[in-house]
Amino acid sequence: MPPTTLENATCTFCGCVCDNIGLxxxxxxxxxTKRACGLGEAWFKNHTAExxxxxxxxxxxxxxxxEAVEAAADYLYQANMPLVYGxxxxxxEAQRxxxxxxxxxxxxxxSHTSL
Amino acid sequence: MLRISGGRVYDPANGIQGEVKDICIADGRIVNDVQGAAVRTIPASGMVVFPGGVDVHTHVAGAALNFARGMTPENHRAAAKFIHSPLLRAGTGGITPTTFATGYLYAGMGYTTVNEAAVPILSARHTHEELRDTPIVDKSSCVLMANNEILLDLFEEGETERARDVLAWLIWAAKGYGVKAVNPGGVAAWKWGKDAKVLSDPVHGYGKVTPAIIIAQLAAIVDHLRLPHPLHIHCNNLGVPGNVSTTLETMRVLEGHRAHMAHLQFHAYGGDDWTTLRSEAAAVAEYFNAHPNLTADAGAILFGNSVTITADGPWQHLLYQLTGRKWGNLDVENETGCGIVPYVYKGSNVVNAVQWAVGLELLLLIDDPWRIFLTTDHPNGACFWRYPEVIHLLMDASFRRECLRKLPSRALKRIVLPDVDREYTLSEIATITSAGPARALGMPRKGHLGPGADADVTIYNESPDRGLMFRHPRYVLKGGEVVVEEGDIRKVVDGRELIVRPAYDENIEEYLRPLFEQYYTVAFENYPVEQERLEGADIRELG
Amino acid sequence: MGGKVTCTLGEVKNRADLIIYWGGNPADCHPLHFSRYTLNAKGKHVPQGRKGRTMVLVDVRETPSVRFSDIFLQVRPGKDFEVVTTLRALLKNRPVDEARVAETGLTLEQLQNLVDRMKNARFGVLFFGMGLTMTRGKHMNSAAVLTLVAELNAFTKFVSMPMRGHGNVTGADVVMRWTTGFPFGVNLSRGYPRFNPGEFSTIDVLVRGDNDAALILGADPGATMPQPAIDHLARIPTIVLDPKLTHTSRLARVHITTATTGISAPGTAYRMDEIPLPLKPILKSPYPTDEEVIRRIYEKVKVKPAWSPAAYAKVPCA
Structure with missing residues (x-):
């Protein structure tokens, strides 16, 4: 597969959420990566699509x-008070x-805010 | 297909004032007639039929309101609860309802279109996310421009034409509908802790640009671009004793242009300080009545809990100092700011009593209901779901007198309301809640019941208790679907977003990009709200 | 006082001449904060960049951020609240007890100097980190700092901002506020949102053993939480959605691998100043996104009979 590039990608590693990253x-x-910090570079390079x-x-x-979705739905449905955390x-969009x-x-x- | 049969119809835009006639609906629109077995009939004899309500000025979504939600958990605890059901999402009502509750509350009151009145472009994506989660009602939004430093710099240089392209580009970037001016120049000055109090003085940090120049330039650009809604303006010196002079001067600056004066109640005060504050509604109404280029909304206040939210940062700092309560402030780079202060309006407080009267006086003394609209500047003056209380006050002079008797006597000397006997008719209520705001917003398919209109219809049981009647419509239809019946939400539809795309010179991006990289902290490419984000948006292209 | 006086990061870049970091180490934890948003950025009204700004660092220990600062104030651990309160008193010209000030590890002179700098700044900003909010005093410290900054506005323009950590934790706050009215720890077990930090916060719920199932989304409490909380997660049906197999995945009944946010999953994330930014994936993941999996679970549950007060009414009462 040929390389693909993206300018102005957004890094979600830390709260800075830099949105000018070249990939x-x-x-x-x-x-x-371009314009990313050390943490951001590691974040982008460590998460592959393998x-x-x-x-x-x-x-x-x-x-x-x-099967897993079915099992998850059953567990959550049967619970009296499930916890959704993270x-x-x-x-x-996923949070909504x-x-x-x-x-x-x-x-x-x-979320982590309550810690 | 649907037929609303035998109701008394109030459709002021089509000159219908209480005639008994059928309203027919097919494919979400009003049509002349429907035939056949598939037609559902809603028997409406003895009932009153209005076009669905249109709110010209409200704050229901986006960074500022969401900031306020976070600041007022104690209010959510006391508020009405929206309990999850197979049909409805959970939520809380109260002074800053959650998005789902906002949709249900508006629809439950017979309102089907709302205009979110203050959107910073930088966080417009957030506003649209919330509007997507605001069900049933159709939505438009006004984009904040009167403290945008790129525009102010262009006004300083006298570059009107380029400013026009920038403004048009910005509206489309925000996926907005109209242009809002809040405390022109004052919020930019607030970034240095200052304000703009005199329309003819240069704005702090500028040599030539004055609030008057900003107002005149923006009004001219909005007219030039032929935006459907005129410049929507929140005047300088909001809430300040004696601000009537600023308001009248602003209206003089606007001569020759269309403009909508937002929450006029907060801008019609005389006196020199809080102890001498008095109503100047009569003076404002007199000028306003003689100038048909203007529309306005009331921004009425009602006694009780509220939270004030405005892009007027300096005013909110003052209010924080006055109340000593919570204060939120959120300045948005290069564009605007916003302040948030919870507030309780008390009938026993002379200032609040005068404010209460001023809102009603403006609604009663401005004689053309096509130019003054019902709002409470939600949630600033009161929550939107209290509109029926205002309607009751407008339609019933004896009820008004009863309320006046409870005010402090010192307040009565500073208002003219006791001398006003006017009572609104049903047709006039239909005008200030629907037909008028729809026309001012430039929405030809809203606010009326003629063929081709969106089938947004509200049907009331007629009652001498006007508060009760308008609080609980018997049926509400949105786009031809019966969404409310007997006081319950029966169906939840998605509202659409109404968006305008003005024409601009594409090269403006090459002018903006380097400035943007200098002044902003997000990538230029990531600034505009992506069109594909807005499912089912109704986009109007302007030539 | 409650509330928060804040701004977007560009305001800091364009205007701030006094920048205070309190209880944080941006050099290591938010490496581009200095260059993109604050200290070294050239702003509209600070065209000279670093030379136009003064940076004060307040922390309990020396960190790599110290070398970026002009002034480093080392506070004794657990004494942040006392320092902030002293600053508030000095701001209002109220008397303070020098001996009590000395307990904080700082001198009255240092604090008076800081107050003078704050009052004389053209535009000041105070960023506060977990060193302030997660140590002795916790939310009391945050409230004290927010109040100090609000009060400074009687003298000059001053704002504050928490240095949020995890990528989209701000987004979680924002989304929960508009959907439920509350920013975190929301209990929907009665069908409407309730909020009571300390009661409905995750650690409290887990340690008490209140919940009888858990859905863990992009987090690894199995690695970070107190042991009693982890034990409870292992006891109940726990479901994990994560791009990797985590500690929590190993104690869970169900794990589903998902695409990585922003790398192979599209959407939106909020910056620490609540500015929403688009996420544009560059890789195509073999795994579904969190959004898709949650939606599919939702749809499976949605078709089951709804729980309702009516269903419980059938249970005979004693």
Missing amino acids: EADGDRIVK RLYPDALIDGKPASVD LSNITC KAVALAELVGGVVD
Whole structure:
């Protein structure tokens, strides 16, 4: 696959959220960064698009995403008070859906802010 | 297809004042007639039929309001609760409702279109995210321009033509609808802790540019670009005793241009200080009545809890010093600022009592209901869901007198409301809540019930208790769908965003880019809101 | 006083001549903060950049940020609140006890000098980090700093800003505020949002064992939380969505691998000053995005019978 480039990419490693990062990718990894700091460069280069992990695990055993989604939905549905926690490293679009899900299952939703 | 049969229809835009007639709907629009077995009939005899309400000036989404939500958790605890159901999202009501609750509350009151009145371009993406989560109602937004330093620098240089292209580019970058001016020059000065109090004095940090120049230039550009909504202006010296002179001067500067004067109540005070503050609504109304180039909204206040949110940073610092309560301030680089101070209006407080009267006086003394609209500058004067209380006060002079009796006697000497006997008719209420604001916003498919209009319709049980009648519509239709029935939300539809794309010289980007890289902290390419972000937006291209 | 007097980072870049960092080490933790937004940036009204600005660092220990500062004030650990309170008193010309001031590790002279600098700044900014907000005093320290800055506005233009850490933690605050009214720790178990920090905050919920399932999104409490909280997560059905297999994944019943935010998942993230920025992915992940997986879980739950007061009404009462 030929390298692809992106100017003005946004780095979500720290709260600076610099949005002027230049990136160059070759296949499933980022090979070059411009204007990023050390932390940002490591962030971009360490997250590849390789298939390093199983799609999903149920009780430690590999499973399909469909099965895992089904299992997750059952657990959350059956719980009286589930906790939805984290949210700090996902997109706002995912955060919106996470709040909607917490509401649907009647749980607590919380981020790293509460620490 | 749907037929609303036998209601008394108030459709001021089409000259219909209480005639009994059917309203027919197909494909989300009003049509002349519908036939056949598939037609649902809503029997509306004995009921009153209005076009859906249009709010010309409200603050329901974006960085400032969301800041206020975070600052007032104690209010959410006391507020009405919106309980999750298979149909509805959870939320809290109160003085700064959550986005979903905002949509339900507006629809529940029969309002189907709202104009978010203050959007910084830099955080416009945030405003649109919230508007997407505000269901049922259609939405437009006004973009803050009167303290934009790139524009102010161009005015300083006398580069009017380039300013025009920049402004047009900025509206499209924000995916906005209109242009808002807040305390022209004053917010830019606030970045240094100063204000702009005299329209003819240069703005702090500038040699030539004055608030008057900013106002005149912006009004001229908005007219030149033929934006559907005129310049939407919040005058200098908001809330300050004696500010009537600034307001009248602003209106004189605007002669020859269209303009919308926002929350006029906060700008119609006489006196020299808080102890001598008095109503100057009569003087404002007299000038206003003689100048048909202007429209206005009331910005009425009601007694009770509120949170004041405005791009007028210096005023909010003053209010913080006066109240000693919470103060939020958020200055936005190169563009604007905003201040947030929770406030309680009390009937026993002479100043608040005068403010209460001024809002009503303006609504009653301005004689053309097509030019003055019902607002409370939500959440500044009161929450939007209290509009029915204002309607009650406007329609019932004896109720008004009853309320006046509860005010401190010192307040009564400073207002003219006790001498005003006018009572609004139903047709006039339909005008100030729907037909008028729709026309001022330049939305030809809103605010009326003629063929081709969006089928946004509100049906009330007629009642002598006007507060009750307008609080609880019997049916509300949005785009032909029955969304409210018997006081309950029955269906949740997505509202659309209304957006304007003015024409501009594409080369303006080459002018802006280097300035931008110097002054801003985000990449130029990441500044404009992406069009694909806005699903189902209604984009109007201007030639 | 409550609230916050703040601004976007460009205001600092364009105007600030006095920059205070308190309880943080930006040189290591926010490496581009100095050059993009604050100290070294050339701004509209500070065209000379670094030369036009004074930087004060307040911290309990020497960090690599010290060499960027003009003035370093080393506070004794746990004494931040006392220092801020003394500054507020000096600002109002109120008497202070020198012996009490000495307990903070700083001298009255140093603090008076700082107050003078603050009052005489043209535009001052105070950034505060976890060294202030996560140590003795916690939110009391934040409140004290926010109040100090608000009060400084009687003299000059002054703003403050927390140095938020994790990439999009600010986005989580923003989204929760507009959807529920509250910024974090929101309990929806009654069907409407309730907020009570200390009761509905994750650690409290976990340590008490209140929750009977957990969905962990892009976080690794299994590596960072107190042991009783981790034990509870292992006891209940825990579900993890993460681009990697984390400590928490290993104790979870369900793990789903997701695309990495901003690298292979598109969307929006908020900067520490609440400016939303677009995320444009450059890689195509073999895994679905968090957004997609959460949506699919939502849809699976949504088709199940809704819980409602009516459902509980069928349970006979004693």
